[in-house]
Amino acid sequence: MNLTQRPPRSPRVRLGGYVLLPRLLDKCRAEIAGTAGEYHYNCPMDRRFMDFAGIDHEALKAEVAKGIGDGEVLAWILKNRQHQHSDWEIAQWSAYRESAAPADNENREFVSQQIANGGGADREDLSTWFDYLDFDDHVTFGGKA
Incomplete structure (x- = not known):
């Protein structure tokens, strides 16, 4: 992931129903690779996801650094999140974030x-x-x- 050559995914793109997650994963991977450019992992927008899910950004970064794909990262998030939201709660949060x-x-x-x-x-x-x-x-x- 080289964010000096192309942007991360749109914040609207969803993974597991969560908006922002694919974008923050792109930024995390780029930061790990040293190719984040002007993008920042764990920015205030990323923290909105971290707070909602109850995920530590450093623990997530360590998991992403293993080189696993989005599906495997999502499985890790679902297993390790502190806030066990239902699908409809995730959908409502994502809709709210999208309109904020x-x-x-x-x-x-x-x-x-x-x-x-x-x-x-x-x-x-x-x-x-x-x-x-x-x-x-x-x-x-x-x-x-």
Whole structure:
């Protein structure tokens, strides 16, 4: 996984029903390989998943470092998570995360400025954190706003 050449998966992509998980696994693998570029494993967005599932980020990183695939990592998470959520709870959490927008003026201003810097000042369709992350990944790797 080389995040200097392409972005991680969208935060919308799900694994085991969890949004964010495939993206944070991409960033974790890249950090282990030394190819994370400007991406950061265990960022505040990643911690949303860690807190919800009840997983320690260092323990997860150690498991990922074994070179196992997404399915095996998911099996490890399901076995080791502190919070045993049902499928519907995971679906509700994922839907909530997918629709979450910056909740305070400082974060709204930051996201708006980043979108403007990426050439998207006229975009009215970018309102959630996931919208911003997908937009940022797109323009970072040469896409047009």
